[in-house]
Amino acid sequence: MTDTEDHRRLIVAGTGIAGLTAAIYAARSNNDPLVLEGDEPGGQLTLTSEVENYPGFPEGISGPDLINEMKAQAEQFGSDLKHGVVENVDDSERPFRVELTNGDVYTCDAFIAASGASARTLGIPGEDDLMGYGVSTCATCDGAFFRGEDMLVVGGGDAAMEEAHFLTKFANKVYIAHRREEFRAEDYWIDKVQKKVESGEIEIMRNTEVLEMHGSPEDGVDHVTLARNDAGHPSEKLDDDETEVSDFDVGAVFIAIGHTPNTDYLEDTGVELDETGYIVAKGGKGGGQTATDVPGLFGAGDVVDYHYQQAVTAAGMGCKAAIDADDYLEDLPENEETEAAAEAADD
Ligand SMILES: Cc1cc2nc3c(=O)[nH]c(=O)nc-3n(C[C@H](O)[C@H](O)[C@H](O)COP(=O)(O)OP(=O)(O)OC[C@H]3O[C@@H](n4cnc5c(N)ncnc54)[C@H](O)[C@@H]3O)c2cc1C
Numbered sequence: 001m002t003d004t005e006d007h008r009r010l011i012v013a014g015t016g017i018a019g020l021t022a023a024i025y026a027a028r029s030n031n032d033p034l035v036l037e038g039d040e041p042g043g044q045l046t047l048t049s050e051v052e053n054y055p056g057f058p059e060g061i062s063g064p065d066l067i068n069e070m071k072a073q074a075e076q077f078g079s080d081l082k083h084g085v086v087e088n089v090d091d092s093e094r095p096f097r098v099e100l101t102n103g104d105v106y107t108c109d110a111f112i113a114a115s116g117a118s119a120r121t122l123g124i125p126g127e128d129d130l131m132g133y134g135v136s137t138c139a140t141c142d143g144a145f146f147r148g149e150d151m152l153v154v155g156g157g158d159a160a161m162e163e164a165h166f167l168t169k170f171a172n173k174v175y176i177a178h179r180r181e182e183f184r185a186e187d188y189w190i191d192k193v194q195k196k197v198e199s200g201e202i203e204i205m206r207n208t209e210v211l212e213m214h215g216s217p218e219d220g221v222d223h224v225t226l227a228r229n230d231a232g233h234p235s236e237k238l239d240d241d242e243t244e245v246s247d248f249d250v251g252a253v254f255i256a257i258g259h260t261p262n263t264d265y266l267e268d269t270g271v272e273l274d275e276t277g278y279i280v281a282k283g284g285k286g287g288g289q290t291a292t293d294v295p296g297l298f299g300a301g302d303v304v305d306y307h308y309q310q311a312v313t314a315a316g317m318g319c320k321a322a323i324d325a326d327d328y329l330e331d332l333p334e335n336e337e338t339e340a341a342a343e344a345a346d347d
Pocket residue numbers: 013014015016017018019036037038039040041042043044045047048050051052053054084085086087114115116117118119136137138141142262265300301302303309310311312314
């Protein structure tokens with residue numbers, strides 16, 4: 001045992017909205033959760049200045065404010081929030097052994113993975129500076145802020161098609177930039193987008209990549225630099241005479257090239273992950289969808305839910321995972337013995 005090895009009844013990985021909701025419920029059920037923040041305390045919502053669709057805030061609320069209120073609520077009921085990134089969970093023994101990247105080790109009876117998913121980004125100049133100021137990875141969340149603007153969606157999969165289709169509600173016109181000729185998206189989405197192309201609401205730019213984004217946090221996105229080459233992947237062919245580089249005016253850019261679920265630390269466990277790394281949930285009472293193949297190990301929020309990926313759905317799953325973990329903890333043999341002993345003492 002190291003100096004920092006410590007046993008907890010429940011550990012929650014993540015202080016996004018799923019982890020914090022789980023923490024509130026778990027603390028109120030006397031499960032004394034240790035809640036580990038990971039590399040991104042507060043999770044994805046800390047990246048957005050305005051949340052307009054979380055119930056209860058008719059005027060909207062900033063992502064960081066919502067998260068801070070939830071942290072205060074979790075701590076008020078006794079959750080123990082700590083810095084710490086989980087590197088590995090050993091489920092070959094009970095209690096689980098939870099190893100952190102800083103070398104600390106904890107053991108716990110139950111574990112909730114609420115470690116979210118990180119949106120993939122392009123890694124091009126201007127992107128980081130304008131993220132949250134006209135550049136977004138979530139059309140459902142941010143589309144309404146750019147009503148009447150020309151909008152650019154980057155990507156060629158289902159998410160890009162769905163986001164482009166959704167954005168036609170707000171945009172003057174939606175452009176899709178895809179680096180190849182063919183889309184990876186399912187026919188269903190391609191057909192839906194094609195109808196919008198025919199009505200003039202969407203224009204597709206194939207074999208086109210964004211090289212740079214221009215603008216300022218004060219004024220948002222002004223324009224982007226695009227590269228185009230009929231052979232595809234133009235950014236790899238900038239020296240080619242066939243590659244055209246040009247500026248393109250847009251008011252907002254939505255990057256829809258997928259998410260990466262944060263599940264590396266579960267790879268050696270019995271938890272089933274799908275081909276992209278999302279936790280495959282196994283139902284639960286009332287269709288909870290937080291149980292995994294490993295009894296006592298639960299998943300909540302975007303780390304499980306690759307489809308909805310919204311604050312309110314992540315919060316709902318955090319609640320369900322905490323209740324499922326509580327049911328599991330109550331049924332552990334040692335707890336049954338303790339309860340039986342307490343009842344005998346009362347008699
Ligand atoms: C720019 C942007 C704007 C958005 N706006 C809205 C909106 O307006 N409305 C809405 O409903 N949704 C919005 N969303 C989506 C919403 O933020 C997510 O659906 C929600 O945050 C998911 O919550 P989560 O707790 O599952 O995961 P996350 O928020 O991703 O949190 C994951 C947590 O896990 C931690 N973690 C990761 N790996 C580890 C590890 N190994 N060990 C310990 N901890 C770990 C991270 O540090 C983080 O604290 C937005 C998303 C983005 C990116």
